[in-house]
Amino acid sequence: QVQLQQWGAGLLKPSETLALTCVAHGGSFSAYNWNWFRQSPGKGLESIGEINHSGYTKYNPSLKSRVTISIDTSMNQFSLMLSGVTAADTALYFCARRSGGWQYFDHWGQGTLVSVSS
Amino acid sequence: DIQMTQSPSSLSASVGDRVTITCRSSQSISSYLNWFQQEPGKAPKLLIYAATSLQSGVPSRFRASGSGTAFTLTINSLQPDDFATYFCQQTYNFPWTFGQGTKVDMK
Numbered sequence: 006q007v008q009l010q011q012w013g014a015g016l017l018k019p020s021e022t023l024a025l026t027c028v029a030h031g032g033s034f035s036a037y038n039w040n041w042f043r044q045s046p047g048k049g050l051e052s053i054g055e056i057n058h059s060g061y062t063k064y065n066p067s068l069k070s071r072v073t074i075s076i077d078t079s080m081n082q083f084s085l086m087l088s089g090v091t092a093a094d095t096a097l098y099f100c101a102r103r104s105g106g107w108q109y110f111d112h113w114g115q116g117t118l119v120s121v122s123s
Numbered sequence: 124d125i126q127m128t129q130s131p132s133s134l135s136a137s138v139g140d141r142v143t144i145t146c147r148s149s150q151s152i153s154s155y156l157n158w159f160q161q162e163p164g165k166a167p168k169l170l171i172y173a174a175t176s177l178q179s180g181v182p183s184r185f186r187a188s189g190s191g192t193a194f195t196l197t198i199n200s201l202q203p204d205d206f207a208t209y210f211c212q213q214t215y216n217f218p219w220t221f222g223q224g225t226k227v228d229m230k
Binding site: 040050052055065099101103107109111115 | 155165221
């Protein structure tokens with residue numbers, strides 16, 4: 006049974022750095038690609054970025070200048086950092102596993118609500 | 124980015140109804156189309172992948188069709204658990220993009 010568990014600070018001030026981590030329990034960690042998404046009322050569901058077991062990353066161009074995704078295969082976990090947050094970064098953040106082939110997301114973390122406020 | 128457009132944005136239905144949701148992409152995405160169900164404050168749940176394939180454990184009343192730029196999700200005989208929001212997502216090109224969602228509520 007695969008489970009993704011995520012954690013990180015939920016309340017930030019403007020200009021701070023958002024940091025979230027997601028750990029995968031069960032399954033073969035190296036066989037999949039690992040993603041971060043966020044969801045806000047204004048922008049809907051949005052892809053933030055992806056990393057594979059080799060550390061190769063893809064970032065959404067809209068966030069690329071502020072995003073870093075890293076991976077620790079020894080711990081079966083991956084992390085998101087988003088620098089210089091503003092109120093526009095207030096959202097529910099999710100980690101998810103992407104399967105190859107048809108590229109679908111079959112397992113998701115429980116979500117972390119991140120609020121940015123002074 | 125590939126734009127995904129869902130319709131309708133909301134609909135009201137009763138238990139036992141058949142519900143149809145459509146999704147269009149701004150360019151051809153072959154069959155790289157997924158459908159999700161989401162409850163408020165929870166993670167999306169994968170229902171359909173590769174445009175027509177039912178995810179393991181998902182009831183067979185969920186059916187989907189389409190390829191290229193036009194896709195459909197049909198829920199046959201709507202059940203109480205099905206009142207939720209549904210999203211389509213393309214995984215043809217990164218960044219992965221989603222439709223804006225269709226909220227199915229009780230008539």
